Structure formats: C-alpha cells, structure tokens
Amino acid sequence: MSPKSLSRILLWSSLLLLSACLPSLPTGKPKDLALPSQFDTQAPADTNSVAYQHWSHYFDDPHLHTLIEEALQHNQELHIALQEIAIRQNEVLARQGEYQPNLGLQIGLGLDKPGRYTRAGALEENLEVAPGRRFPSPLADLSVAAVASWEVDIWQKLRKAKKSAVLKYLATIEGRHFMVTNLVAEVAASYYELLALDNLLLIIQQNTELQRAVLEIVQKExxxxxxxxxxxNRFEAQWLNTQNLQFEVKQQIVATENRLNWLLGRFPQPIERDATRFFDIDADSIQTGLPLQLLANRADIRQAELALQASHLELEVARANFYPALRLNAGLGTNAFSPERLLDPHSVLYGLGGELIAPLLNRKTIATQYRNANAQQQQALYRYEQTLLTAHMEVLNQWAKIENYRQSYQTKKQEVALLTQSVEVANNLYRAARADYMEVLLTQREALNEKIELVETKAKLLAGKVTIYKALGGGWR
Incomplete structure (x- = not known):
C-alpha cells in the first residue's frame, strides 16, 4: 500500500471517529404551528388589509401627521436601532474576512552575542562570512518578509458563520421596522388620548358653569x-366636586403632552391639536386581511424567522468544530546580518506548509457549545411560534374591541342625549316646585358621568383603531 493511500485511509478514519463522537442531543421538537386560513372576525376571505396603507392615509389628522414625522426623525430609540444595524453590518464584514487569506508584512530586527565558550560561540570563532572575514560580534539579524495564512473552509464553517451574521443583520433591520410600527402607534394613541382629555376637560368646565348657574338660582330662592x-349646601358641594375634577384632568394632559414630546425627542412644549375633531374621527371599515399576510406585514414575525434561521446555521458551525481544521501557511522574504546583504539573492528565504488540527483534549468545551447552540435553536423556534400566536391573538382582541366599543358608543350617545334633556327638565320642574332638589342633583350627576363615559368610550374605540393597525403590521412602510 502506497503512503498516499495510507494517509487517505487515516484521514477518513479519523473523520468517522470524530463524527461518531458527536454528543447526543434532545430529539424533541416543538409542534409546527400553522396560521388559520382566516380570522374568526371575518366571514368571507378578504385579502385587503389596512396594514398596506401608509400611516398618513390611515390617520387623517394633519397635526398627527406632523407629530409622527418628527418622531420618525428625532426619536432616540430609532437612532439607537440604526447604530445596532451598523454594528451587525460590521460583524458581517468581520465574518467575511475570517475565511479569506490573511496577508501581512513582517519586519524583524535583532542582535545576538553568544558566549565564547558555548557551542554557538565556538562555532562562530571558526567560521567566516567571507574569505578573510569573520562573523561580526555581536551579530545583527535583519529580516523583511511577507507572510500569509489561510484556514481552508472545508466544512463550510466560516461561510455558515458569515451567513448567520447576515441573517442577524437582516433581523436588526426588521427589528427597527417593528420599532417604527410601535412608535407610530404610540404617538397616535397618545395624541388621541390628549384629544379625549381636552374634551373631558371641556365637559367638566361646561357642567361646572351649568351647576354654578343653578346654584345661584337656589341661593336666590x-x-x-x-x-x-x-x-x-348640596348644590354648592356638587358644584365644588365637579370643579375639582378638572385638576386631575389637567394633570393628565400635562403628563400626556410630556410623553408625546419625549417620543418626539424634544423638551416639553405645547402640542398643537384640534380637539373639536375628536368625536368625528372615523373608526369604521377596518379591513384585517388574512392571517397568512401577517408573515409579510409583521416585522417582529420576520425578525423571529430570521433569528431562527441564524440559530440553525450556528448549530451547524458548532457541529463543525468537532472536525479537523486545515490551515495553510506561507512566507517569502529576505534575512541577513547587515542591511546591504538584504537585497542579495542568497539572503532570500521562503516557506510553505500546511497543518491539520483536530480537537482531542478540549472536546468538553466544544460539546458544551454544541449543546448550547442546539438549545438556542430550540428557543428560537419557540419564540417564532410564540410571536405567531401573539400576532394572531392581538388582531382578534383588537377587532373585538373595536366592534364592541363601536356599539357601546352608539348607545352611550343616545343615553347622553336623554340625560342632557333630563337636566333641563329637572331644573324647570324644580323652579315650578314640582320636583325635589335631590332629583335635580342626581340628574346632573348622572348626565355628567355619562358624558365622561361617552368620551372614555370614544377614546377606547380610537385606541382600538390604533392598536389593530399595529397588530396587523402597519406603520413601518
């Protein structure tokens, strides 16, 4: 048998032995989740979804448009996300450089003076550099060389690590898209909350004036x-109670304005808005599309999917660590004891070699990394499935919220109209001594509470309008 054949047999035998020593991994796998064919909220299948609408079309308030545009330009969290994308992009370049040859320039300078009564010193005493010229003492050592090294990626380990870095880079981009979706939704929700508080304050102030007028009549009587x-005393106590409600609302307005300014990346300042449009904002005709469209519209689902793919590649990289690594080394340069000899052809040196390195004593560390990579892949799969479940549930919850509060808002409007009329009737009956003052007080209180509830119901309806847009994956395009 030739030495070449023997080396091949030894190489493949070692590879089989190393592959047989791979640690066993758990065989359990999370169940595959398949999205339903359509949302339970829709009878017919409809591919139209508000997620495809640009936020400037979905929200038709020009003041809100200005706020969202400023938030997208100046929000600090988005800028932090951009830097994270740059970091991931640099990691891709670093991974790419790992499977390319390394080339460097090496310059050396040394000085050597062995002892005379040593082997090296005794040899120098009897050697000549040239006829009639002895070795210089001390002896200089000058070298200039180009050196190269290259790990041959025979198991595709380095390329898979680079692909994993690319997937993580793409995942950070999807993560930023998800942040944009959340930011648009948070700005819109805070803006609608501010409009609701403005209308709530107006209702309280109007009722305060109404109760003050009734109190003056009672005092005259x-x-x-x-x-x-x-x-x-009872009329005045109710008037003071209603007047006191406005201070809590004013505090909520200040806090909401500050939160909006923080989202916009600026110091507190007044928020321009038109509170008179609050009850006219439409929350009808919201199309959800099909559950399968969430895979394309929800950036967090795409981010989880890319993370899952990256974890699979990292498991392959961890497995490849058990196999031998082939490294090639080369060098070309010149070496002499004096500068004038560096360019002499006799001073030229070169080298070329290769080495095959297989792990033997450090296998526990590699096995642990392999098991951890497998566990991380299982985690990524569970996170992906969890993200799918969360997205589907959010759409269902927000659709039900919109439908229920839409119906509640219609009935609440009728109730407020009746109680507003009842307040005027109760005041007239009291002046005519045909009703007790307690009836007037109760009617005023009920009317005020129902008006407040009407504003709150409308606010919840608009919150549903915002959150279903976010749940469907709108806002980042």
Whole structure:
C-alpha cells in the first residue's frame, strides 16, 4: 500500500471517529404551528388589509401627521436601532474576512552575542562570512518578509458563520421596522388620548358653569324663603366636586403632552391639536386581511424567522468544530546580518506548509457549545411560534374591541342625549316646585358621568383603531 493511500485511509478514519463522537442531543421538537386560513372576525376571505396603507392615509389628522414625522426623525430609540444595524453590518464584514487569506508584512530586527565558550560561540570563532572575514560580534539579524495564512473552509464553517451574521443583520433591520410600527402607534394613541382629555376637560368646565348657574338660582330662592340652606349646601358641594375634577384632568394632559414630546425627542412644549375633531374621527371599515399576510406585514414575525434561521446555521458551525481544521501557511522574504546583504539573492528565504488540527483534549468545551447552540435553536423556534400566536391573538382582541366599543358608543350617545334633556327638565320642574332638589342633583350627576363615559368610550374605540393597525403590521412602510 502506497503512503498516499495510507494517509487517505487515516484521514477518513479519523473523520468517522470524530463524527461518531458527536454528543447526543434532545430529539424533541416543538409542534409546527400553522396560521388559520382566516380570522374568526371575518366571514368571507378578504385579502385587503389596512396594514398596506401608509400611516398618513390611515390617520387623517394633519397635526398627527406632523407629530409622527418628527418622531420618525428625532426619536432616540430609532437612532439607537440604526447604530445596532451598523454594528451587525460590521460583524458581517468581520465574518467575511475570517475565511479569506490573511496577508501581512513582517519586519524583524535583532542582535545576538553568544558566549565564547558555548557551542554557538565556538562555532562562530571558526567560521567566516567571507574569505578573510569573520562573523561580526555581536551579530545583527535583519529580516523583511511577507507572510500569509489561510484556514481552508472545508466544512463550510466560516461561510455558515458569515451567513448567520447576515441573517442577524437582516433581523436588526426588521427589528427597527417593528420599532417604527410601535412608535407610530404610540404617538397616535397618545395624541388621541390628549384629544379625549381636552374634551373631558371641556365637559367638566361646561357642567361646572351649568351647576354654578343653578346654584345661584337656589341661593336666590333661599333668600326668598323658597329653598332651605340644606339645598344650597348640596348644590354648592356638587358644584365644588365637579370643579375639582378638572385638576386631575389637567394633570393628565400635562403628563400626556410630556410623553408625546419625549417620543418626539424634544423638551416639553405645547402640542398643537384640534380637539373639536375628536368625536368625528372615523373608526369604521377596518379591513384585517388574512392571517397568512401577517408573515409579510409583521416585522417582529420576520425578525423571529430570521433569528431562527441564524440559530440553525450556528448549530451547524458548532457541529463543525468537532472536525479537523486545515490551515495553510506561507512566507517569502529576505534575512541577513547587515542591511546591504538584504537585497542579495542568497539572503532570500521562503516557506510553505500546511497543518491539520483536530480537537482531542478540549472536546468538553466544544460539546458544551454544541449543546448550547442546539438549545438556542430550540428557543428560537419557540419564540417564532410564540410571536405567531401573539400576532394572531392581538388582531382578534383588537377587532373585538373595536366592534364592541363601536356599539357601546352608539348607545352611550343616545343615553347622553336623554340625560342632557333630563337636566333641563329637572331644573324647570324644580323652579315650578314640582320636583325635589335631590332629583335635580342626581340628574346632573348622572348626565355628567355619562358624558365622561361617552368620551372614555370614544377614546377606547380610537385606541382600538390604533392598536389593530399595529397588530396587523402597519406603520413601518
């Protein structure tokens, strides 16, 4: 048998032995999740989805448009995400350089003076550099060389590591898209909340003026002995109670304005808005599309999918660490004891070699890294499935929220209209001594509470309009 054949047999035998020593991994795999064919909220299958609408078309308030545009330009979290993308991009370049040859220039300078009564010193005493010229003492050592090294990627380990870095880079881009979706939704939700608080404050102030007018009438009647001090005190107490409600609302307005300014990346300042449009904002005709479209519209789903693919490649890289690594080394240069001899052809030196390195004593560390890579792949798969479940549930919840609060808002409007009319009727009956003052107080209180609930119901309906747009994956395009 020739030496070449023997070397091949030894090489393949070692590879089989190393592959047989791979640690066993858990065989359990999470169940595959398949999205339903359509949302439960829709009877017919419809591919139209508001997620494809640009946020400037979905939200038709020009003041809100200005706020969102400023947030997209100046929000600090988005700038941090951009730097994370740059970091991941640099990691791709670093991985790419790992499977390319390394070439460097090496310059050496040394000085050597062995002892005379040593082997090297004794040899120098009897050697001549040239006829009649002895070795210089001390002896200089000058070298200039180009050196190269290259790990041959025979198992595709380095290329798979680079592909994993590319996938992680793409995942950070999808992560930023998801941040844009969240930012647009948060700005819109805060803006609608601010409009609701403005209308709430207006209702409280209007009722305060109404109750103050009624209180003045009761005080005059008390002066004319037509009402008691008890009635005056009860009307005044309710008037003060209603007046006190506005201070909490004003505090909420300040906090909401500050939160909006923070999202816009600026110091607190007044937020321009038109509160009179609050009750006219439409929350109808919201199309959800099909669940399968979430895979393309939801950036967090795409991010989880890319992370899953990257984890699979990292498992392949961890497995390849068990196999031998082939490294080639080469060098070409010149070496002499004096500068004038560096360009002499006799000073030229070169070298070429290769080495095959297989792990033997450090296998526990490699095996641990392999098991960890497998566990991380399992985690990535579970996260992907969890993201799918979360996305589907969010759409269903927000659709139900919109439908329920839309119906609640219609009935609440009728209730407010009736109670507003009842307040005027109760005041007239009280002046005609045909109703007790307690009936007037209760009617005023009920009317105020229902008006407040009407604003809150509308605010929840608009919050549903925002969150379903976010749940469907809108806002980042």
């Amino acid at each position: 008390k002066d004319n002995a037509k009402a008691t001090q008890l009635a005056v």
